[in-house]
Amino acid sequence: DLDQQLFDNFAVAQDLLRQEPEQAESREHLRKLLKVASGGIIFTTIQKFLPEDGDRLPPLSDRRNIVVIADEAHRSQYDFIDGLARNMRDALPNASFIGFTGTPIEKADRSTPAVFGKYISIYDIQQAVADGATVRIFYEGRLAKLELKESERPHIDPEFEEVTESEEESVREKLKTKWARLEAMVGTEKRIDLVARDIVNHFEQRLEAMDGKGMIVCMSRRICVDLYDAIIKLCPSWQHQDDGKGAIKVIMTGSASDPTNFQPHIRNKLRREAIKKRMKDPSDLMKLVIVRDMWLTGFDAPCLHTMYVDKPMRGHGLMQAIARVNRVFRDKPGGLVVDYLGIADELKKALADYTEGSRSETGIPQEEAVAIMLEKYEVVSAMFHGFDYSKFITGTPTERLTVIPAAMEHILSQEDGKARLLQAVTELSKAFALSVPHNDALRIKDDVGFFQAVRSAIAKNTRIPGKPEEELDLAVRQIVSKAVSSDEGRIQA
Known part of the structure; x- marks a missing residue:
């Protein structure tokens, strides 16, 4: 999706580029595009540098005037032993590499500056807000509104790390993880009903004050589906089986082997794109989308003003997610992050890591707005x-x-x-x-x-x-x- 978005944006500006950008459709097509002696603007994903037979990838071009610009450079750029980063550099041994990311990583085992060199330019969230390029992000904690007993409240381990799609798919591993235990507590029927009722009331009041759209982020596909069912039980008129109708949809991947109640929400890429267009259209009646991982990066809908977070997130993943609500749109005064799981400390840490200047104007508590x-x-x-x-x-x-x-x-x-x-x-x-x-x-x-x-x-x-x-x-x-x-x-x- 992100590759397509970047390609589409550059394709519009081909008059300035003086040549037509091309998009690699497969590994074979990428190799063909790289055989030219000069010129060329190629868009591809790093996965297309995988070798066909599993061995090392031979050089695809010895040119020294190739510049590789890696967008979202905080991902997939650190495994130089047998990972995707190694494959790309084997394929382009003499190229220069530039990383572009809103969330650089500087850890002991992964460092964006170590891979790409010193920072060429830094334009952080605070500067973007000051320039009017983005709007401020406000924070509202709603955890206290869920009147659950202490034993019923989920608690996030400070060292808790988000699992990947494949780990969630693996049932045996899933049952052994902290993620599974937390998911079970977050996804209880009682709690889902409480969250659904609060989101409906909160969002309806938001829409009365400011037209726009919202995104709900859950920690598993099961919770996405169960929360959807709970919301449409409260608001039956929001539901419609037709992708082109209805006010709320679940966006997730899946297969025919998934549970029966998952099936209405599993769509191919073409159908997801149609819903994405509806979500981006301010005049469309679609108002809410429920996601787990999809659309948390590379999805720009300026009319999106509220994000409901019911999933453990931290660091660059959290920053990427909340940036969905900071786009400038008409008289939109700011984006609101509503927290049902207690991510305030992680949000403060993330803002400290990714905002070079003062953090006071970026993640503002709602009480200050009041x-x-x-x-x-x-x-x-x-x-x-x-x-x-x-x-x-x-x-x-x-x-x-x-x-x-x-x-x-x-x-x-x-x-x-x-x-x-x-x-x-x-x-x-x-x-x-x-x-x-x-x-x-x-x-x-x-x-x-x-x-x-x-x-x-x-x-x-x-x-x-x-x-x-x-x-x-x-x-x-x-x-x-x-x-x-x-x-x-x-x-x-």
């Missing part, structure tokens, strides 16, 4: 001091409509009221979107709806020259008033 929201709420509320807008919240549709013109007049009568309101409500809306479904956000949601309605009306009826209407007119997302008590923010076992 504090900013309340501060901005006070600013906007002060502008409506003495103005009664209660009918907008409790009145009939006709009464609600009559409140807006009066509110506009109230604001426009103030010194620089228009500009101040437009700016203040924009800042409040962004902080509010990041804070939902915190109780403090739910408490003021109707007020925020009113402020947004007034802002929208002023922006439409008093255009500012030189600025597009789309930029000024925030979508007014009226949140239906519900009597939400503090107890409803907790999940009862």
Whole structure:
């Protein structure tokens, strides 16, 4: 998937490259492409350097003007004894190698700088946020919301390492691993039902505040399927057997030998690509995807704003995953990582490892967003001091409509009221979107709806020259008033 994504991006820019990029379709095709005496832009995976008969791979090209750019250079580049890295260097003995990765590794047994040399350029998460290339990532721990007994709560070993696909497939080995014991506890029916209920409530409240999409990350295919079943039990309208319909899908690989309940979720590459297009389309009704490993790297959907993590992750794997929600999109103020398993410490360590400068602005606790929201709420509320807008919240549709013109007049009568309101409500809306479904956000949601309605009306009826209407007119997302008590923010076992 990543190879195809890179090839597609470069193919668009072939006029600048002055030659047409080519993609190796097989090992034989790769060898043919490398036989040219000069030039050539070739895309391939490292697996295509495997020898046909299992022995050493003979040199495929002696050229000295070959430059190999390895994307995701933190993977598959360290085994020089009998691994893929050895094969590639045997095939291209005189080539120069450049590594490109957002998560370099510097360990005793694996070191990206040791393989590729000193860093040529470093552009970390903090710099990307400062430049506006990505948005900030906020963190919300929901573990405490699952009212489970201490004996029922899963605990992650600090030395716990994620297993590979093949290890999960091996039943005998799986039963012996720490992973299996943790998976059994994480995947209990009671806990899955609790997580499903919390995700549904949380995500629906997120969508009321900010349109977009979410991803749920589970630690096994079994849990992916069971969680899907629990969610559609709560929201039957989200389900549809047709890949082109429905609001939620499971993305995973499998085979005919897998359990019967896995089969509806096992799709070929073509079908997965169709669902991927739906997920990337902001206007498509598909809103949630459940994954285990797939789409955690190389999947870019800017409208994705929430990631629910129910899987042990650490280091570069964790950083790769959470980067799915930090893409810039319209008025999206930030991405939110919701933690059901207690990965906060691992997240802090990962941010420390992969952010060269200050880490304070990257993985921000949701409480800080709530504090900013309340501060901005006070600013906007002060502008409506003495103005009664209660009918907008409790009145009939006709009464609600009559409140807006009066509110506009109230604001426009103030010194620089228009500009101040437009700016203040924009800042409040962004902080509010990041804070939902915190109780403090739910408490003021109707007020925020009113402020947004007034802002929208002023922006439409008093255009500012030189600025597009789309930029000024925030979508007014009226949140239906519900009597939400503090107890409803907790999940009862």
